[in-house]
Amino acid sequence: MVKVTIDGIEVSVEPGTTILNAARQIGGDAVPPAMCYYSKLPGTGGKCRTCLVEVAAGSAADPRPMPKLVASCSTPVQDGMVVNNKTSERVHNNRGGVVEFLLANHPLDCPICDQAGECHLQDLGYEHGSAKTRYEEERRTFDPIDIGNKIKLHMNRCILCYRCVFVANQLTDQRVHGVMHRGEHAEISTYIEKAVENDFSGNMIDVCPVGALTDRTFRFKSRVWFLKPMEAERNCTKCCGKAVVWMFGNEIYRITARKDKYGEVEEIDQKTAWLCNDCRFEKKDAADWNILGPRVINRQSVISQGKYATTIDKPVKRIG
Amino acid sequence: MKSRKLLLEHLDVPGIQGIEAYVKQGGYSTLEKALKKMSPDEVVEEVKKSGLRGRGGAGFPTGLKWSFLAKPEGIPRYLVCNADESEPGTFKDRYLMEKIPHLLVEGMILSSYALGANTSYIYIRGEFMYVLEILQKAIQEAYAKGYLGKNIFGSGFDHDLVVTPGGGAYICGEETALLESLEGKRGNPRIKPPFPAVKGLWASPTVVNNVESIAAVVPIVRDGGEAYASIGIGKSTGTKLISACGNLARPGVYEIELGLSVEEFIYGDDYCRGIANGKKLKACVPGGSSVPILPHFLVTKTAAGENRLMTYESLADGGFQSGSMLGSGGFIVFDEDQCIVRNTWNFTRFYAHESCGQCSPCREGTGWMEKVLHRLESGKGQMHDIDLLADINKKIEGNTICPLGDAAAWPVAAAIRHFREEFEWHVTHPEEAQKRNYGLIQQPVVA
Numbered sequence: 001m002v003k004v005t006i007d008g009i010e011v012s013v014e015p016g017t018t019i020l021n022a023a024r025q026i027g028g029d030a031v032p033p034a035m036c037y038y039s040k041l042p043g044t045g046g047k048c049r050t051c052l053v054e055v056a057a058g059s060a061a062d063p064r065p066m067p068k069l070v071a072s073c074s075t076p077v078q079d080g081m082v083v084n085n086k087t088s089e090r091v092h093n094n095r096g097g098v099v100e101f102l103l104a105n106h107p108l109d110c111p112i113c114d115q116a117g118e119c120h121l122q123d124l125g126y127e128h129g130s131a132k133t134r135y136e137e138e139r140r141t142f143d144p145i146d147i148g149n150k151i152k153l154h155m156n157r158c159i160l161c162y163r164c165v166f167v168a169n170q171l172t173d174q175r176v177h178g179v180m181h182r183g184e185h186a187e188i189s190t191y192i193e194k195a196v197e198n199d200f201s202g203n204m205i206d207v208c209p210v211g212a213l214t215d216r217t218f219r220f221k222s223r224v225w226f227l228k229p230m231e232a233e234r235n236c237t238k239c240c241g242k243a244v245v246w247m248f249g250n251e252i253y254r255i256t257a258r259k260d261k262y263g264e265v266e267e268i269d270q271k272t273a274w275l276c277n278d279c280r281f282e283k284k285d286a287a288d289w290n291i292l293g294p295r296v297i298n299r300q301s302v303i304s305q306g307k308y309a310t311t312i313d314k315p316v317k318r319i320g
Numbered sequence: 321m322k323s324r325k326l327l328l329e330h331l332d333v334p335g336i337q338g339i340e341a342y343v344k345q346g347g348y349s350t351l352e353k354a355l356k357k358m359s360p361d362e363v364v365e366e367v368k369k370s371g372l373r374g375r376g377g378a379g380f381p382t383g384l385k386w387s388f389l390a391k392p393e394g395i396p397r398y399l400v401c402n403a404d405e406s407e408p409g410t411f412k413d414r415y416l417m418e419k420i421p422h423l424l425v426e427g428m429i430l431s432s433y434a435l436g437a438n439t440s441y442i443y444i445r446g447e448f449m450y451v452l453e454i455l456q457k458a459i460q461e462a463y464a465k466g467y468l469g470k471n472i473f474g475s476g477f478d479h480d481l482v483v484t485p486g487g488g489a490y491i492c493g494e495e496t497a498l499l500e501s502l503e504g505k506r507g508n509p510r511i512k513p514p515f516p517a518v519k520g521l522w523a524s525p526t527v528v529n530n531v532e533s534i535a536a537v538v539p540i541v542r543d544g545g546e547a548y549a550s551i552g553i554g555k556s557t558g559t560k561l562i563s564a565c566g567n568l569a570r571p572g573v574y575e576i577e578l579g580l581s582v583e584e585f586i587y588g589d590d591y592c593r594g595i596a597n598g599k600k601l602k603a604c605v606p607g608g609s610s611v612p613i614l615p616h617f618l619v620t621k622t623a624a625g626e627n628r629l630m631t632y633e634s635l636a637d638g639g640f641q642s643g644s645m646l647g648s649g650g651f652i653v654f655d656e657d658q659c660i661v662r663n664t665w666n667f668t669r670f671y672a673h674e675s676c677g678q679c680s681p682c683r684e685g686t687g688w689m690e691k692v693l694h695r696l697e698s699g700k701g702q703m704h705d706i707d708l709l710a711d712i713n714k715k716i717e718g719n720t721i722c723p724l725g726d727a728a729a730w731p732v733a734a735a736i737r738h739f740r741e742e743f744e745w746h747v748t749h750p751e752e753a754q755k756r757n758y759g760l761i762q763q764p765v766v767a
Contacts (some may be wrong), residue, residue, distance in 0.1 A: 044678070046511035046682070046721060047509065047678050047679050047721070048680050049679050049680055049681055049719055049720070050680075052719060067718075068718040068719075069718065069719060071511070071721075074511045076513070088354035094715060094719055096679060096714070097714075097719070098680055098719065100486065100715070101680045101681050101683075101685055101688075101715070102680050102684070104684045104688055105684060105687075134708055135688065137688065137691040137692075140687075158681075159680065160677060160678070160683065162678075176508075181676070181677070182489070182491070182674075182675065182676050182677045182685065183672060183673060183674065183676065183677045183683060183687065184672065184676035184677065184683060184684070184686075184687035185674070185677070186677030186678075186683065187678070251551070290487030294457070
């Protein structure tokens, strides 16, 4: 075990743990935000740069500070490392800079975006964004492309975290989309208009930190915070069948995987509870599911403001 | 003072592109000597003694880099030559490969022997197709003579050399992007660690070296590391190829001994022979487009008034406040008629175009800077844009995955630092700025 101090709090972690994961073991304010890193998808991380932290002492053996801020999601801890996250002015400034970059070309169409309320960029915007933009140029736009009748791609909102590319690589039989072009013009695309249809492609929606990939079967149906999230399960031969169904009255509006406070799909019985497209898109009848009870949304976001996070603090009683 | 030549020594020998003329000048005899009489570690030792520093731009000691190479049992090791030379202002590697291809081939075999690599690759910039053909011909000739292939010079050392073209992306000059591209993937830089010395090409330990560094291994092993180290000053040893361009009377590729004064290099008869058309020097970018620009009064003298020399240390004297870097040796000179704002925009446009788009500060920041600079250049800028630019490049610098972000940020920061009055003049005189250039800036008087 190695000891690392983050924002003045010491924690012992396995050797090889990244700074971000060490911080998650501490929890609370010590945890840097992560837009591209996804613990369940090996290989992700390092790209968005929102998780930058300051390493004030490299290790007990070599206590020199690291000259640059480092991406906490991809930097392993050393014994005796001292890291500053929330407590560092420099981190705050540079993270604000990254958020400004991410928002520079973002359409800011939250009022019509289905992701609003559970969008990581929105959360970061609240934390670091300024009321006025310094970006006076014309915003970048992409020609819309159709990637099928289940998933809607809004490239203008994309922050190029590459998570959906990793989902396609690791969960589906064959990846049919990827990143085309480079620099400012880089875009998620199927190149030739091709439907992304695969049993597990719907998980791209769950991993997308912004509204670039949204559920077409739920499109414009409701704001997420008007819906009641309920834990539900069904017998499914393809996936674990454990989901959250988002209801209005007795109607199921949308179905997502069960996500933790970092917005990542939970592990159930040591396996990441990815959903198959059948469960996600086709089973919209309440009779399809065994509804277990309200789902606690434990996340710092609009979605958890008010009733869900605060009023239900006791274990959920199972219904049925 | 004429510089000794180690790399371009036989440049004028007729037919030196071919193996016959190259062998007649002593070519491949160094390889033979090393394979027959030296152990791989002895070759590494000579390179360490030579003090050779990476000629691609960063100037990291080559021998030290080689000693970092992991050597696990049963896993192949690779040497990759970075011939993806695409930094604006830099064209020394192309010149070397085009004129004396066998020097690189010999250097590759020699270095691979030192590193224990049985396969090595030359990753060449996609735009250099004709150079690729020259190299392929040289490699075929070397195979025919038995300098490549099985059991070279009866030493038991097998070696295959492959030359592969890139797809024409500047970013593939970054070593991990190069490896991705070589593996047939999209050329995105990798997240480090792990470093290529541990996990490089096909997850095997890999050394990536610049063309000139690898070519320099031949004279180092031929004459010994100490002889090489005797040339130059301090930690800047040996000779360096400088590609001089811009408003010079005689631009071109020069091999210089490190330690030559910048003044001699620009004005000397053996070198660039001064500024073209009798104009005055305005500014100089001494090491390829990504290093900070220097105003005329800091080119030949440092801020402390000392003579500036063509060495890693002297060019960096004063840090980024009043110095620059030797970089890749892309020496760009501007005369009094050139517009620094326009040039800065041009450089930034290049970086915005070449950013891979993987990490946010570089993807968004380079494009943003390009747009702001374009506005300033075309007379549509405002005073606060200059501070905005300075702030954007602070947010990019050091926050990106690979050095492209820094390379894009440094020239803008330096241009604003030294030529702020010219930027301001573009804002206050938008119409005049479209018709004429600002001219020389005055040396600030230090109280």
